[in-house]
């Protein structure tokens with residue numbers, strides 16, 4: 001029994017457990033209410049062979065690629081998303097990132113880890129970096145918290161500062177594809193002293209929310225330039241909005 005388990009009844013008495021997404025009373029400190037669990041959307045099959053974008057109910061053959069992947073083959077080697085971004089996952093992300101409910105990290109990470117393929121042999125896990133100023137404001141890098149938990153669950157090697165953000169980027173939402181690429185140009189790099197570790201490495205890049213994919217793509221690009229052989233993106237919520 002861990003210390004946390006020993007004290008759980010006491011903690012529950014003082015702070016009755018509430019669902020972090022909706023505030024409903026729940027039985028245990030570390031879960032969601034039944035409604036919020038069922039409101040989370042898991043990416044289904046069939047899905048794009050390259051990026052795992054679900055095709056809905058369409059009858060699609062094995063190995064088929066989605067339109068974005070056909071138009072421009074991505075640099076990553078697959079996306080493991082715990083959920084599709086919707087009202088339920090949004091509430092969890094807001095509570096985690098902006099509501100500072102960092103105790104949600106183990107649960108969110110468990111859902112990501114469940115979507116990752118078998119990671120035999122040596123794998124490195126690297127979080128999407130925050131700019132130092134943003135890190136200073138927030139006090140934590142939410143992706144780094146998730147990465148640490150994934151390593152705990154899957155037994156890979158954490159390289160928590162493997163990537164650095166060299167310049168601040170504006171909020172990318174609402175920018176077109178070209179503007180996003182310009183904003184991110186040169187913004188993310190492999191930390192020089194970590195460079196040799198990525199040569200030939202298999203890497204899981206961890207992000208909390210994957211929106212347009214521009215930020216994670218910049219990270220994947222930096223890792224591949226450093227010689228990474230394989231980069232999977234693991235995220236909690238993936239935004240699937242063709243308008244982005």
Ligand SMILES: [Zn+2]
Nearest residue numbers: 019022033036
């Ligand atoms: Zn709930």
Ligand SMILES: [Zn+2]
Nearest residue numbers: 048051066069
């Ligand atoms: Zn695809």
